[in-house]
Amino acid sequence: xxxxxxxxxxxxxxxxxxxxxxxxxxxxxxxxxxxxxxxxxxxxxxxxxxxxxxxxxxxxxxxxxxxxxxxxxxxxxxxxxxxxxxxxxxxxxxxxxxxxxxxxxxxxxxxxxxxxxxxxxxxxxxxxxxxxxxxxxxxxxxxxxxxxxxxxxxxxxxxxxxxxxxxxxxxxxxxxxxxxxxxxxxxxxxxxxxxxxxxxxxxxxxxxxxxxxxxxxxxxxxxxxxxxxxxxxxxxxxxxxxxxxxxxxxxxxxxxxxxxxxxxxxxxxxxxxxxxxxxxxxxxxxxxxxxxxxxxxxxxxxxxxxxxxxxxxxxxxxxxxxxxxxxxxxxxxxxxxxxxxxxxxxxxxxxxxxxxxxxxxxxxxxxxxxxxxxxxxxxxxxxxxxxxxxxxxxxxxxxxxxxxxxxxxxxxxxxxxxxxxxxxxxx
Amino acid sequence: xxxxxxxxxxxxxxxxxxxxxxxxxxxxxxxxxxxxxxxxxxxxxxxxxxxxxxxxxxxxxxxxxxxxxxxxxxxxxxxxxxxxxxxxxxxxxxxxxxxxxxxxxxxxxxxxxxxxxxxxxxxxxxxxxxxxxxxxxxxxxxxxxxxxxxxxxxxxxxxxxxxxxxxxxxxxxxxxxxxxxxxxxxxxxxxxxxxxxxxxxxxxxxxxxxxxxxxxxxxxxxxxxxxxxxxxxxxxxxxxxxxxxxxxxxxxxxxxxxxxxxxxxxxxxxxxxxxxxxxxxxxxxxxxxxxxxxxxxxxxxxxxxxxxxxxxxxxxxxxxxxxxxxxxxxxxxxxxxxxxxxxxxxxxxxxxxxxxxxxxxxxxxxxxxxxxxxxxxxxxxxxxxxxxxxxxxxxxxxxxxxxxxxxxxxxxxxxxxxxxxxxxxxxxxxxxxxxxxxxxxxxxxxxxxxxx
Numbered sequence: 012x013x014x015x016x017x018x019x020x021x022x023x024x025x026x027x028x029x030x031x032x033x034x035x036x037x038x039x040x041x042x043x044x045x046x047x048x049x050x051x052x053x054x055x056x057x058x059x060x061x062x063x064x065x066x067x068x069x070x071x072x073x074x075x076x077x078x079x080x081x082x083x084x085x086x087x088x089x090x091x092x093x094x095x096x097x098x099x100x101x102x103x104x105x106x107x108x109x110x111x112x113x114x115x116x117x118x119x120x121x122x123x124x125x126x127x128x129x130x131x132x133x134x135x136x137x138x139x140x141x142x143x144x145x146x147x148x149x150x151x152x153x154x155x156x157x158x159x160x161x162x163x164x165x166x167x168x169x170x171x172x173x174x175x176x177x178x179x180x181x182x183x184x185x186x187x188x189x190x191x192x193x194x195x196x197x198x199x200x201x202x203x204x205x206x207x208x209x210x211x212x213x214x215x216x217x218x219x220x221x222x223x224x225x226x227x228x229x230x231x232x233x234x235x236x237x238x239x240x241x242x243x244x245x246x247x248x249x250x251x252x253x254x255x256x257x258x259x260x261x262x263x264x265x266x267x268x269x270x271x272x273x274x275x276x277x278x279x280x281x282x283x284x285x286x287x288x289x290x291x292x293x294x295x296x297x298x299x300x301x302x303x304x305x306x307x308x309x310x311x312x313x314x315x316x317x318x319x320x321x322x323x324x325x326x327x328x329x330x331x332x333x334x335x336x337x338x339x340x341x342x343x344x345x346x347x348x349x350x351x352x353x354x355x356x357x358x359x360x361x362x363x364x365x366x367x368x369x370x371x372x373x374x375x376x377x378x379x380x381x382x383x384x385x386x387x388x389x390x391x392x393x394x395x396x397x398x399x400x401x402x403x404x405x406x407x408x409x410x411x412x413x414x415x416x417x418x419x420x421x422x423x424x425x426x427x428x429x430x431x432x433x434x435x436x437x438x
Numbered sequence: 439x440x441x442x443x444x445x446x447x448x449x450x451x452x453x454x455x456x457x458x459x460x461x462x463x464x465x466x467x468x469x470x471x472x473x474x475x476x477x478x479x480x481x482x483x484x485x486x487x488x489x490x491x492x493x494x495x496x497x498x499x500x501x502x503x504x505x506x507x508x509x510x511x512x513x514x515x516x517x518x519x520x521x522x523x524x525x526x527x528x529x530x531x532x533x534x535x536x537x538x539x540x541x542x543x544x545x546x547x548x549x550x551x552x553x554x555x556x557x558x559x560x561x562x563x564x565x566x567x568x569x570x571x572x573x574x575x576x577x578x579x580x581x582x583x584x585x586x587x588x589x590x591x592x593x594x595x596x597x598x599x600x601x602x603x604x605x606x607x608x609x610x611x612x613x614x615x616x617x618x619x620x621x622x623x624x625x626x627x628x629x630x631x632x633x634x635x636x637x638x639x640x641x642x643x644x645x646x647x648x649x650x651x652x653x654x655x656x657x658x659x660x661x662x663x664x665x666x667x668x669x670x671x672x673x674x675x676x677x678x679x680x681x682x683x684x685x686x687x688x689x690x691x692x693x694x695x696x697x698x699x700x701x702x703x704x705x706x707x708x709x710x711x712x713x714x715x716x717x718x719x720x721x722x723x724x725x726x727x728x729x730x731x732x733x734x735x736x737x738x739x740x741x742x743x744x745x746x747x748x749x750x751x752x753x754x755x756x757x758x759x760x761x762x763x764x765x766x767x768x769x770x771x772x773x774x775x776x777x778x779x780x781x782x783x784x785x786x787x788x789x790x791x792x793x794x795x796x797x798x799x800x801x802x803x804x805x806x807x808x809x810x811x812x813x814x815x816x817x818x819x820x821x822x823x824x825x826x827x828x829x830x831x832x833x834x835x836x837x838x839x840x841x842x843x844x845x846x847x848x849x850x851x852x853x854x855x856x857x858x859x860x861x862x863x864x865x866x867x868x869x870x871x872x873x874x875x876x877x878x879x880x881x882x883x884x885x886x887x888x889x890x
Contacts, residue, residue: 051502056505076488096480
C-alpha cells in the first residue's frame with residue numbers, strides 16, 4: 012500500500028471484506044491569543060486518517076497521518092487478544108462533498124471591543140486579561156465497506172475570554188467560551204455582561220439569606236445543565252438506569268414545560284459514521300421519546316441509529332454524542348416575566364465550578380453565584396451557594412423556559428433560554 | 439521523529455534567535471489504549487501521530503507555524519511561512535515536495551503492547567475481593583526533538599502508563615464502587631508490581647463510610663497526597679503566566695513553617711511529570727517553590743525572559759500544535775523525621791486523606807479545592823472510622839500558614855496526579871510527598887462522585 016487512500020481502500024476490502032470504515036480529517040486553523048502586554052499567533056494544518064475494522068471477530072481501531080502508516084498499525088494490533096463483538100450495520104449512500112466553505116470571518120479588534128464594553132459595564136472593576144480566538148475549517152471524509160462515501164466541511168470560530176475582577180484587595184478570575192462568529196454588537200454586550208457577573212458577584216455578594224426558593228438560571232447555566240445531564244440520554248451507558256430510576260409510569264423525566272431537541276442538520280448532513288442527521292426529539296413536554304445513538308449504541312439498545320456519532324478527533328474511535336442540542340418549550344415566556352414571577356429565590360448568573368452529577372445515586376450539585384430575587388426584583392448579589400438536589404426531582408421542577416435562547420460551545424453547540432426551577436435547595 | 443537531518447532545522451531556526459526565543463520542535467507519539475471490563479479486553483486502539491513546529495518571537499509578538507508532517511519539504515514550508523510573517527528574507531529555498539518516506543517498522547513496540555495488555559488483564563483478574571472492574575488503560579510513547587536557536591538539537595523519549603476507572607468491591611452487606619486512577623512513567627516489571635500493590639489497597643475491605651462532617655477540620659495528607667495539595671496551592675499560582683496570581687507579589691515572604699521545603703523537580707524521571715530538558719530545549723531545572731517556608735521562584739518558560747536572561751526549564755507543550763507555556767512538572771516535598779504513629783497522634787482529631795481525585799485553583803483569588811472519595815476519621819490520635827466523598831477548600835496564604843511543622847519521614851509518590859489540564863491543554867505532572875498536616879481546612883460532604 013502506498014500513500015494513496017484508494018490503495019488503502021482496496022486493501023481493506025480485500026482483508027476485512029465489508030467490515031471496515033475509513034475516516035479522513037483535514038483541518039486548518041489559526042489561533043490568536045492576546046493579553047494587554049503580548050500577543051501570539053498559531054497557524055496549523057493537520058491531516059489524519061483512521062480505520063475501524065473487525066479482525067479476529069473483534070473491533071479494532073487505528074489512526075495515523077498517512078495510509079501506509081495506518082496499515083502498519085493494523086498489523087501491530089494483530090496479536091492483541093480482544094473480546095468478540097459483531098460488526099455494526101454501517102450506512103450506505105453517497106454525499107458529494109460541497110465546495111469548501113471558508114473559515115468564519117476574522118474577528119478583528121474583538122479584544123479592544125470586548126475590553127471597552129467590560130470596562131463600561133463594570134465601571135472599571137473587571138478587566139480583560141486574555142482573549143483567545145480560534146477559527147478554522149475541518150473537512151471530514153468518510154468511506155466504509157457498505158458503500159458509503161461522503162465529505163463534509165465544517166467551519167468554526169470560538170473565543171475564550173479570561174477576566175479579572177477586583178474589589179478592594181480581593182481578586183478573582185472568570186472564564187467564558189462563546190461563538191465568535193456572531194458579529195453583532197449584541198453578542199459582545201452579552202458576553203461582557205456575563206463576564207462581569209461572573210467576576211463581580213462573588214466579590215460583592217454575601218451568602219443567600221434563605222435555604223429554599225426558586226432558581227432562575229441564566230442561559231449559560233441552563234446550557235451547562237443540559238450538557239451535564241446529556242449522558243443520561245446519549246448512547247447506551249445509562250439506558251437501563253434512565254428507565255429504572257428517572258422515568259415514571261408515563262415515561263416522564265422532565266416537567267411538562269420542557270422539551271429537549273437535538274438537530275444538527277444545519278451543521279452537517281451526516282454524522283461521524285455516515286448516518287444521515289435528523290431532528291431528534293429527546294423529550295417532549297417532559298416525556299422521554301428517544302435516545303441519541305451512533306450505530307454501536309443503537310445496536311446495544313436494539314434501537315435505530317439517530318445520526319449522533321461524534322468524532323472529536325481522528326485519533327479516537329467514533330462514539331455517541333450530541334449534535335446541536337437545545338432546551339425548548341411549547342409556550343416560552345419572556346425573560347422579564349420569568350423574573351417578575353419569582354417570589355423568593357436566586358438568579359443563577361454563573362457557575363463557579365463544573366456541575367457535578369452522579370447518575371447512579373441520582374444526585375446533582377453545583378456551585379453558583381448570582382442575585383437574590385424577592386417579589387420579582389433583583390435585590391443583592393450572592394457570593395456563592397451550592398445547589399444540591401436529587402437530579403430526578405430537579406428536572407421535574409423546571410416550570411418555565413424563556414424566549415431568549417443563546418448558544419454556547421460546550422464544545423458542541425448547546426442552546427438554552429433562561430429557565431425557572433421551583434423549590435430548589437441552597438446551602 | 440523527523441524524516442530528515444535535524445541539523446538542517448537547527449540551521450534554519452538560528453537567524454530567528456536574534457530577536458527573542460525561537461525554536462524548532464518535532465514530536466512522534468504512539469498511543470495504545472484499551473478498555474478492561476471484568477477481565478475482557480475491548481476497544482483496542484492504536485494511534486500514531488506526529489508533527490513539527492517552528493516558533494519565533496519579536497518584541498511582544500510570538501508566532502508558531504505547525505504542521506502534522508515530518509519531512510524536509512514541509513519543514514522548509516514552515517520556515518518560509520515564519521519568515522514571511524516576520525518580513526525576513528533568510529528563509530530556506532523551496533524544494534519539490536518529496537514522496538513521504540516509509541516509516542520504520544517498530545515490532546518491539548507491538549510486542550510491548552501485547553505484553554502490557556496480557557499482564558494487566560491477568561493482574562486485575564487476581565485482586566481479591568474485586569468483583570468487577572471497568573478500566574481504561576492507555577500507554578503513550580512520546581518521542582520529541584527540540585532545536586532551539588543557537589543550540590544543538592536535543593531528543594527524548596517518555597513512556598507514560600495511565601489507568602482510570604471503577605473497581606466494584608463485593609462485601610457481605612453490599613457492593614461498593616471505588617474510583618481507581620494511577621499514572622506511572624513506565625510499564626515495566628516494577629510499574630506492574632506497583633499497580634498490583636495500589637489495586638490491592640484500593641480493593642481492600644473497609645467499613646461502610648459515613649458522610650464527613652461539614653466545617654473546619656485538620657487534615658493529615660497521606661500516601662503522597664500532600665503533593666496534590668501543593669500542586670494546586672503552590673505550583674499553578676507560581677507559574678509565571680498565571681494571571682494576577684496572589685503569590686507573584688509574595689516572592690520571599692515566609693508563608694509556611696521553616697521545616698517545609700517544596701520543589702518543582704522535572705529531573706525526577708521516576709515521577710509522571712519528569713523530563714531531562716524542557717520543550718524549549720533548556721535543561722530541566724528544579725525550582726524551590728517553598729524554601730524554608732519562604733515563597734521561592736516562579737516556574738518560567740523563555741517567553742517570560744524579556745531579555746532578562748531569567749532561568750527557564752519549565753516551558754512545556756502539549757504537542758507541535760501548541761506554544762510552550764510555563765507549567766509545573768513534579769511537586770516534591772522534602773521529608774521530615776516523624777513516623778506515621780507520631781503524625782496520627784499529632785493530628786489528634788481530623789481526617790486522614792490518602793487519595794485526592796480532583797483539584798482546582800484560582801490563582802487570582804487564591805482559593806483552591808480538592809476532592810476525595812474516601813478518608814479515615816481520626817479521634818484522639820486513633821483511626822475510628824471511614825468517611826465518604828468530600829471536598830476540601832481553602833485559601834492559599836492561610837493554608838500555607840496552617841501547615842504543621844512536623845513532617846513525615848518518607849516521601850512517597852502520588853500516583854493519582856497524572857494529566858493536568860489548564861486552558862484545555864493537558865500535560866503529565868507528578869509528585870511525591872511525606873505525611874503532612876494542614877490545620878483548619880474547610881471540609882464538606884459531597885453527594886456526587888462517591889465512586890471517584
